[in-house]
Structure formats: C-alpha cells, structure tokens
Amino acid sequence: MTIFNNVNITFEEERVINSYLCAKQ
Structure with missing residues (x-):
C-alpha cells in the first residue's frame, strides 16, 4: 500500500x- 505509506x-x-481497492478494480 504505497499510497498510504x-x-x-x-x-x-x-x-x-x-x-x-481490490473490489473496485
């Protein structure tokens, strides 16, 4: 989760x- 690092x-x-996030993709 680099976005939330x-x-x-x-x-x-x-x-x-x-x-x-995986469910949205």
Missing part, C-alpha cells in the same frame, strides 16, 4: 482498504 493507519485498516 505516509498515513499512520493500523494493519487492520490497511487490510480493509486493500480489500476495498
């Missing part, structure tokens, strides 16, 4: 974002 988020949040 500068954002302080938890691993679970990143996992949710990953799932969301």
Whole structure:
C-alpha cells in the first residue's frame, strides 16, 4: 500500500482498504 505509506493507519485498516481497492478494480 504505497499510497498510504505516509498515513499512520493500523494493519487492520490497511487490510480493509486493500480489500476495498481490490473490489473496485
């Protein structure tokens, strides 16, 4: 998740974002 490297988020949040982005593609 290079897009969110500068954002302080938890691993679970990143996992949710990953799932969301993958679903959109």
